Amino acid sequence: MDGRVHLDxxxxxxxxQNDILYHIGLSKSHGLKKLFSDLRFVCMGGTPARMEAFARYIKxxxxxxxxxxxxxxxxxxxxxxxxxxxxGPVLSVSHGMGAPSASILLHEVLKLLMYAECENVIVIRIGTSGGIGVEPGSVVVSSGILTxxxxxxxxxxxxxxxxxxPMTLDRNLAESIRxxxxxxxxSFNTVLGKTMCANDFYEAQxxxxxxxxxxxxxxxxxFVKKLRDMGVVNIEMESSVFAALCAHTKVKFAMVCxxxxxxxxxxxxxxxxxxxEEFQDRPQKIVSAFIKRQLGLI
Structure with missing residues (x-):
């Protein structure tokens, strides 16, 4: 494989044939290779404000x-x-709340990456979660996903x-980010652990x-103690579809919440x-440190 995104x-x-990437306001005819071929990292989070803040921070x-x-x-x-x-080499994108919204976005971003002929791209979800047995403000780098x-x-x-x-994660990638x-x-409590992805904020969690x-x-x-005993450290609502789609398309994916x-x-x-607000900045700082290390800046 040449490191480019190949979709089956x-x-x-x-x-x-043109392809309208309707929900992100782009199409194949926009010359995506010229615009995006240098991308190395796609960072996604829930809200537009959070991902604009990350874009300004990583800049x-x-x-x-x-x-x-x-x-x-x-x-x-x-x-x-x-x-x-x-x-630069970073795309910062909001994905909304829940797996359906994230799935729509990820389909179109994966197509963008293919049309732009991007190579060796890493997708990272940056977000918030509920912890299990860790203090608030801890940063969890997911080592595995459960529904x-x-x-x-x-x-x-x-x-x-x-x-x-299957929802397969790259353990080496997770360890490198941590x-x-x-x-x-x-000073941050940054840990590796499993994540449970729920389809709802209330009953499913x-x-x-x-x-x-x-x-x-x-x-x-x-139930929460059972999750803890299974090695689950946090709960959120998007990781399962990210992990499954990225594994299926052979794109590396990590999650930092x-x-x-x-x-x-x-x-x-x-x-x-x-x-x-200070807590929500922590995953951005962790991911920024990883990106800078990958680019040889630290």
């Missing part, structure tokens, strides 16, 4: 200078769904049938503070806003 879809990349960290009067630009603005910013049914495959519904695809982050920010709850507090605690609450202690996020 015979309906794509036909000579003379400073990489020492990238823009022409006088220029600013970073939301490339996906015409799509009115996601925000996307390119800073909320405690399975290691993500279910895709295709033509009225269930298609299960090491770079620990070296650059030793065993919360007792949703509009509906048909289980007891003891039931909740039994900060924890905002220890679910063994409670369900609600009680930290002050200023502290939460």
């Amino acid at each position: 879809n015979p309906h794509l990349n036909k000579e003379g 400073t960290e990489l020492g990238i200078e823009l022409p006088t009067g220029a600013d970073i630009y939301d490339i996906a603005g015409l799509g009115q769904r996601y925000a996307m910013f390119k800073v 909320d049914l405690l399975e290691e495959t993500h279910e895709f519904h295709v033509l009225g049938k269930v298609v299960k695809r 090491a770079a982050g620990h070296d650059a920010h030793p 065993a919360r007792v503070d949703g509009a509906i709850c048909e289980y007891t507090l003891d039931d909740k605690m039994d 900060v924890t905002l609450v220890d679910r063994l202690e409670g369900d609600q996020i009680l930290a002050p806003k200023a502290l939460l």
